[in-house]
Amino acid sequence: MTTLSNQPLDLDSLLAETEDDSAGALVVFSGTIRNHHDNKSVERLSYTAYEPIAKKAIAEIEQEVKDIFGVTQCRIIHRIGDLEIGDIAIHCVVRSAHRGEAFEAAKYAIDTTKSRVPIWKEEHYSDGTSVFREGTPLKAD
Amino acid sequence: MQAANLRIHCLGILQSQTGQAICEIDWPQDNSIETALAALVEVHPSVANELPRCACAIGDEIVPRSYQLQAGDELVLLPPVGGG
Numbered sequence: 001m002t003t004l005s006n007q008p009l010d011l012d013s014l015l016a017e018t019e020d021d022s023a024g025a026l027v028v029f030s031g032t033i034r035n036h037h038d039n040k041s042v043e044r045l046s047y048t049a050y051e052p053i054a055k056k057a058i059a060e061i062e063q064e065v066k067d068i069f070g071v072t073q074c075r076i077i078h079r080i081g082d083l084e085i086g087d088i089a090i091h092c093v094v095r096s097a098h099r100g101e102a103f104e105a106a107k108y109a110i111d112t113t114k115s116r117v118p119i120w121k122e123e124h125y126s127d128g129t130s131v132f133r134e135g136t137p138l139k140a141d
Numbered sequence: 142m143q144a145a146n147l148r149i150h151c152l153g154i155l156q157s158q159t160g161q162a163i164c165e166i167d168w169p170q171d172n173s174i175e176t177a178l179a180a181l182v183e184v185h186p187s188v189a190n191e192l193p194r195c196a197c198a199i200g201d202e203i204v205p206r207s208y209q210l211q212a213g214d215e216l217v218l219l220p221p222v223g224g225g
Contacts, residue, residue, distance in 0.1 A: 048152065053203065
């Protein structure tokens, strides 16, 4: 299963991969590149990752989401490389029997991915400067 | 006898600060990560403020700073993360 990609993300393949006749709810969170941050005009973002741990962490989060919320499907895919405004950086797909746990699980999936997966984003501004966005320190245990 | 150098992978903002994806330092005589990080700061003082917030990894495992480096290890420094 692909969890990191340097190519445009394909939601249709994730939806096909997670097809589940027992699920009455499908929640998709897609993170897109916006054109501003802290009153600065953003031109593009560069995502980098430490792939050996990032892939493992995403797989762990997918399983964790299913275990915690009892949802039947959870898939997460994150793009790396240079992204333009409007490009999709991440898809989180959750399917479950009912909508309540699907919404909660999808929020947990994106929040946890942002705080536990070694991925970094550098924002490139219209004035020619760039900044790595502040992140969450990883823990050793 | 340990290899002469320790390769340190600098990711995210650390790569920007050092200008290198991989820095090499003398292998720390006490095999400690702390000694390795102190040596890195001597070569690249710009990373000093960031290092306390970085996690350390060997391969696909995050390790505590008390980890004793072993022959063949390459140290990976992971700054605070923030994808999505």
